Amino acid sequence: MPKAICKGDVLAESDDTVVVEGNHYFPEQSLKKEFFRESSHHSLCPWKGIASYYTVEVDGERNENAAWYYPKPSLLARKVKGRVAFWHGVKIEL
Numbered sequence: 766m767p768k769a770i771c772k773g774d775v776l777a778e779s780d781d782t783v784v785v786e787g788n789h790y791f792p793e794q795s796l797k798k799e800f801f802r803e804s805s806h807h808s809l810c811p812w813k814g815i816a817s818y819y820t821v822e823v824d825g826e827r828n829e830n831a832a833w834y835y836p837k838p839s840l841l842a843r844k845v846k847g848r849v850a851f852w853h854g855v856k857i858e859l
Contacts, residue, residue: 766780767791769789770856774824776851802820812839
């Protein structure tokens with residue numbers, strides 16, 4: 766089962782991830798919410814739309830904008846709606 770791990774803590778795990786451009790998108794309900802803080806950062810993907818971010822906090826250390834999601838993805842990216850992907854030091858174990 767895929768797991769998102771940061772500093773040894775499991776941030777999310779699910780056997781229902783969607784892989785887009787090599788990134789595993791985890792269902793939002795699989796996130797361990799205690800590790801996530803809303804971020805004001807946004808970015809634009811030409812085909813997926815506007816991404817929003819979470820900062821991940823583990824053992825008092827912040828990993829800024831380490832998780833992203835598309836609140837209103839384009840029709841082409843609709844399969845990532847309600848899902849979160851990771852980067853910046855978050856390891857995905859399969």
